[in-house]
Amino acid sequence: xxxxxxxxxxxxxxxxxxxxxxxxxxxxxxxxxxxxxxxxxxxxxxxxxxxxxxxxxxxxxxxxxxxxxxxxxxxxxxxxxxxxxxxxxxxxxxxxxxxxxx
Amino acid sequence: xxxxxxxxxxxxxxxxxxxxxxxxxxxxxxxxxxxxxxxxxxxxxxxxxxxxxxxxxxxxxxxxxxxxxxxxxxxxxxxxxxxxxxxxxxxxxxxxxxxxxxxxxxxxxxxxxxxxxxxxxxxxxxxxxxxxxxxxxxxxxxxxxxxxxxxxxxxxxxxxxxxxxxxxxxxxxxxxxxxxxxxxxxxxxxxxxxxxxxxxxxxxxxxxxxxxxxxxxxxxxxxxxxxxxx
Amino acid sequence: xxxxxxxxxxxxxxxxxxxxxxxxxxxxxxxxxxxxxxxxxxxxxxxxxxxxxxxxxxxxxxxxxxxxxxxxxxxxxxxxxxxxxxxxxxxxxxxxxxxxxxxxxxxxxxxxxxxxxxxxxxxxxxxxxxxxxxxxxxxxxxxxxxxxxxxxxxxxxxxxxxxxxxxxxxxxxxxxxxxxxxxxxxxxxxxxxxxxxxxxxxxxxxxxxxxxxxxxxxxxxxxxxxxxxxxxxxxxxxxxxxxxxxxxxxxxxxxxxxxxxxxxxxxxxxxxxxxxxxxxxxxxxxxxxxxxxxxxxxxxxxxxxxxxxxxxxxxxxxxxxxxxxxxxxxxxxxxxxxxxxxxxxxxxxxxxxxxxxxxxxxxxxxxxxxxxxxxxxxxxxxxxxxxxxxxxxxxxxxxxxxxxxxxxxxxxxxxxxxxxxxxxxxxxxxxxxxxxxxxxxxxxxxxxxxxxxxxxxxxxxxxxxxxxxxxxxxxxxxxxxxxxxxxxxxxxxxxxxxxxxxxxxxxxxxxxxxxxxxxxxxxxxxxxxxxxxxxxxxxxxxxxxxxxxxxxxxxxxxxxxxxxxxxxxxxxxxxxxxxxxxxxxxxxxxxxxxxxxxxxxxxxxxxxxxxxxxxxxxxxxxxxxxxxxxxxxxxxxxxxxxxxxxxxxxxxxxxxxxxxxxxxx
Numbered sequence: 001x002x003x004x005x006x007x008x009x010x011x012x013x014x015x016x017x018x019x020x021x022x023x024x025x026x027x028x029x030x031x032x033x034x035x036x037x038x039x040x041x042x043x044x045x046x047x048x049x050x051x052x053x054x055x056x057x058x059x060x061x062x063x064x065x066x067x068x069x070x071x072x073x074x075x076x077x078x079x080x081x082x083x084x085x086x087x088x089x090x091x092x093x094x095x096x097x098x099x100x101x102x
Numbered sequence: 103x104x105x106x107x108x109x110x111x112x113x114x115x116x117x118x119x120x121x122x123x124x125x126x127x128x129x130x131x132x133x134x135x136x137x138x139x140x141x142x143x144x145x146x147x148x149x150x151x152x153x154x155x156x157x158x159x160x161x162x163x164x165x166x167x168x169x170x171x172x173x174x175x176x177x178x179x180x181x182x183x184x185x186x187x188x189x190x191x192x193x194x195x196x197x198x199x200x201x202x203x204x205x206x207x208x209x210x211x212x213x214x215x216x217x218x219x220x221x222x223x224x225x226x227x228x229x230x231x232x233x234x235x236x237x238x239x240x241x242x243x244x245x246x247x248x249x250x251x252x253x254x255x256x257x258x259x260x261x262x263x264x265x266x267x268x269x270x271x272x273x274x275x276x277x278x279x280x281x282x283x284x285x286x287x288x289x290x291x292x293x294x295x296x297x298x299x300x301x302x303x304x305x306x307x308x309x310x311x312x313x314x315x316x317x318x319x320x321x322x323x324x325x326x327x328x329x330x331x332x
Numbered sequence: 333x334x335x336x337x338x339x340x341x342x343x344x345x346x347x348x349x350x351x352x353x354x355x356x357x358x359x360x361x362x363x364x365x366x367x368x369x370x371x372x373x374x375x376x377x378x379x380x381x382x383x384x385x386x387x388x389x390x391x392x393x394x395x396x397x398x399x400x401x402x403x404x405x406x407x408x409x410x411x412x413x414x415x416x417x418x419x420x421x422x423x424x425x426x427x428x429x430x431x432x433x434x435x436x437x438x439x440x441x442x443x444x445x446x447x448x449x450x451x452x453x454x455x456x457x458x459x460x461x462x463x464x465x466x467x468x469x470x471x472x473x474x475x476x477x478x479x480x481x482x483x484x485x486x487x488x489x490x491x492x493x494x495x496x497x498x499x500x501x502x503x504x505x506x507x508x509x510x511x512x513x514x515x516x517x518x519x520x521x522x523x524x525x526x527x528x529x530x531x532x533x534x535x536x537x538x539x540x541x542x543x544x545x546x547x548x549x550x551x552x553x554x555x556x557x558x559x560x561x562x563x564x565x566x567x568x569x570x571x572x573x574x575x576x577x578x579x580x581x582x583x584x585x586x587x588x589x590x591x592x593x594x595x596x597x598x599x600x601x602x603x604x605x606x607x608x609x610x611x612x613x614x615x616x617x618x619x620x621x622x623x624x625x626x627x628x629x630x631x632x633x634x635x636x637x638x639x640x641x642x643x644x645x646x647x648x649x650x651x652x653x654x655x656x657x658x659x660x661x662x663x664x665x666x667x668x669x670x671x672x673x674x675x676x677x678x679x680x681x682x683x684x685x686x687x688x689x690x691x692x693x694x695x696x697x698x699x700x701x702x703x704x705x706x707x708x709x710x711x712x713x714x715x716x717x718x719x720x721x722x723x724x725x726x727x728x729x730x731x732x733x734x735x736x737x738x739x740x741x742x743x744x745x746x747x748x749x750x751x752x753x754x755x756x757x758x759x760x761x762x763x764x765x766x767x768x769x770x771x772x773x774x775x776x777x778x779x780x781x782x783x784x785x786x787x788x789x790x791x792x793x794x795x796x797x798x799x800x801x802x803x804x805x806x807x808x809x810x811x812x813x814x815x816x817x818x819x820x821x822x823x824x825x826x827x828x829x830x831x832x833x834x835x836x837x838x839x840x841x842x843x844x845x846x847x848x849x850x851x852x853x854x855x856x857x858x859x860x861x862x863x864x865x866x867x868x869x870x871x872x873x874x875x876x877x878x879x880x881x882x883x884x885x886x887x888x889x890x891x892x893x894x895x896x897x898x899x900x901x902x903x904x905x906x907x908x909x910x911x912x913x914x915x916x917x918x919x920x921x922x923x924x925x926x927x928x929x930x931x932x933x934x935x936x937x938x939x940x941x942x943x944x945x946x947x948x949x950x951x952x953x954x955x956x957x958x959x960x961x962x963x964x965x966x967x968x969x970x971x972x973x974x975x976x977x978x979x980x981x982x983x984x985x986x987x988x989x990x991x992x993x994x995x996x997x
Contacts, residue, residue: 003238004122005232006239006249007231008129010225010232012132014229017224018221019139019140020140021217022214023140025210025213031145035149035152038183039152045171045175049168053166053167056255062268064171066272066275066276068174073285074286075186079190080294081293083193083194083293
């Protein structure tokens with residue numbers, strides 16, 4: 001076997017994306033949910049970079065660079081929110097954050 | 103990592119069986135650690151798995167001739183973001199989820215089923231057309247009718263190529279992201295700031311907590327945490 | 333008529349030139365930008381700056397005023413066919429073939445508006461220096477005031493309907509902020525909301541009109557649209573005209589959307605003077621004057637003359653609100669209704685196609701109404717925020733400057749010859765006189781002239797003349813120079829302002845369509861379509877109007893300065909007085925017809941909601957009940973189940989893509 005078809009990378013990216021997605025849906029700890037979101041972001045980056053190679057230009061890489069920057073910003077704010085949530089409710093379980101309903 | 107980077111330089115190694123074996127290694131690592139993140143009950147363990155996952159993905163970036171992003175991935179994700187995660191985990195002292203079942207019946211089953219369906223759709227729609235041998239990217243004029251390859255774009259080196267785009271075509275978005283980062287940092291500061299004694303004033307939320315005799319979540323969490331202590 | 337020929341001679345050219353680089357006009361974009369920047373600075377750093385903020389605000393508006401004057405002079409120096417200058421500042425929305433720029437239009441019409449907005453704005457900034465002294469929110473007030481001036485300048489300078497709309501919305505916002513400036517009192521906050529919501533009703537009309545213009549001509553820029561209005565299908569043109577009228581009635585407080593303006597008096601008095609008398613409320617008149625080629629085209633197409641509708645709206649509003657003004661006791665409310673009434677005059681002129689007369693009245697009204705409001709503010713300042721005219725009287729001695737300038741303002745608005753208001757009102761009425769089918773509008777206008785003279789004299793007599801009814805313990809005093817100086821400047825404007833619209837020493841032209849400087853000046857920017865058929869002797873008509881005004885003043889004199897039994901007069905008038913005093917029950921009408929049915933509908937919906945869901949649950953079998961339970965469970969309050977729903981949607985969309993890919997291959 002020599003070389004890897006582009007589709008394999010994309011398939012890998014899809015599997016990672018789905019893993020992260022299922023993780024967001026089944027885990028209750030918001031921190032772990034957040035980690036799963038990072039996993040999804042990474043898989044999307046992988047797809048972007050793969051397509052960048054497919055099309056032979058670097059725009060995809062630049063875009064995923066921006067994704068990394070946005071992810072960094074998102075993590076700062078998101079973790080601050082989690083800390084606040086913990087202070088307010090004494091828990092980081094997403095299922096406990098249902099005050100709007102009751 | 104430096105070894106991989108050296109191999110990725112156009113000396114004809116990548117694109118042959120080396121790329122295949124490196125891909126297999128990275129893919130297995132990424133998938134294994136990815137599943138672990140979802141499955142592991144202990145949040146700190148999950149975070150550590152995520153670090154390995156990031157390294158594996160960085161390896162894939164390098165294979166895909168995106169050396170710059172491979173390094174950025176390690177510095178920013180594995181270096182900075184994961185440290186933040188671990189820091190918050192340690193700060194809050196949460197390491198595992200409580201064991202009781204979901205409040206919505208079937209959430210887990212539905213999530214897995216729908217996730218599999220989405221996987222099927224994604225693979226079919228995005229990966230399907232590129233699974234044949236003609237989608238192998240050319241390295242030094244190799245085979246591949248569908249894939250263009252980055253040889254021409256990376257002629258001056260990947261860092262120079264990305265940098266050129268970043269400072270010409272994407273100059274404005276690039277500058278805007280700097281504003282975004284500052285705003286995010288400010289937002290985190292504002293959110294993280296303790297409001298002093300506001301917590302004990304007549305905020306309805308605070309009252310709720312006081313009227314409910316035993317805040318269910320906190321109690322269970324502490325208990326669970328104690329169980330985990332060796 | 334000669335007058336018409338004189339205006340048609342230059343006529344609306346429909347030709348636009350680009351601004352020459354390096355000239356004053358090339359920098360016209362700074363006119364709104366500088367006050368906007370000042371407002372931003374004051375809002376961000378106001379707490380640190382403190383008292384210096386007023387200086388910054390005044391400097392910013394002063395800069396705009398100076399630059400506006402330079403722009404105006406450059407425009408005046410240009411040849412007549414090169415006075416419509418387009419200035420593209422920056423690209424805004426390049427969406428395919430749809431291109432919107434930050435384009436400014438500097439032409440004679442926006443030129444005079446620039447001068448009015450910036451100079452009156454400057455005077456009112458200076459006045460606020462004294463009026464707002466000691467207020468906790470001093471800095472914020474000046475920031476809002478600057479924001480308003482910037483917004484109004486965007487509105488006036490806007491080179492396309494969309495840019496104008498941006499200014500239009502921004503003035504609405506700053507008006508909202510300033511009406512509710514003392515928001516700690518519930519009434520003020522309610523008044524602000526009312527103004528905003530009523531304005532929004534009009535804005536919807538404006539927006540739909542914009543959509544229609546764009547779909548008909550593919551552009552919103554005035555330079556593209558105005559020369560091509562006759563390409564719009566007649567029916568669409570009528571729709572656009574009516575919708576623009578709806579927009580204008582909102583901003584300019586005309587029937588049916590006038591109810592917000594009297595309540596807007598909850599704001600600080602300088603705001604009432606600047607926004608709710610001199611500038612913002614004239615935006616509707618400005619809009620219709622700006623779109624005059626469209627109204628001219630509708631007029632010529634003879635399908636349905638929207639212009640006449642505009643004039644009728646104006647005339648009826650003028651009559652209704654003038655009647656209301658006669659029975660009000662709040663000195664600012666009287667002025668507010670008077671403003672609506674005078675705006676009605678402007679609508680009459682602009683609807684009948686003599687835009688120059690409308691702009692003429694707009695300018696003179698800007699002078700004397702700003703003056704009257706500022707004088708009212710001065711009086712309130714002296715009497716510890718008292719607003720009831722029956723608790724005033726005899727302030728002549730205590731406040732000589734305010735008294736004298738108010739006298740000038742009252743004479744001007746009452747239409748006494750040789751004051752500014754006289755000339756502009758005559759021009760408006762002449763437009764009605766010369767238009768076939770508008771005879772009744774002239775009659776209404778003449779009656780309103782009498783009513784105006786009556787209620788303004790009543791206002792003036794009750795405040796400044798007669799015996800003092802000021803409560804014990806309050807000692808009225810003249811206001812500081814920062815407040816009286818703008819009064820004096822505006823008073824001079826109220827006397828001399830008339831001569832921009834008529835030729836001095838040429839009294840025969842007072843009563844004709846022929847006008848002075850302003851009429852020639854505006855000719856390249858607007859398309860006049862006033863009729864030219866006379867149904868009555870112009871001179872005689874003019875004398876009748878003067879007599880009506882005199883009658884009004886005399887009636888007020890007899891009623892309020894002679895010992896007359898006011899209560900008996902009121903009883904004699906019976907229901908009419910009650911109706912006038914209760915503002916013709918318009919607020920109650922809207923309450924009954926719009927607010928209450930709305931509430932009823934909401935309550936009905938609530939009942940239906942309860943009964944409906946309960947009915948389903950109780951009345952139908954278990955299966956249905958389970959279904960309802962499942963439906964209720966969709967709202968779990970748990971973020972993860974919502975995420976699951978998102979995934980489901982994503983899956984559907986992705987599946988569509990997959991289908992596309994498979995079919996495409």
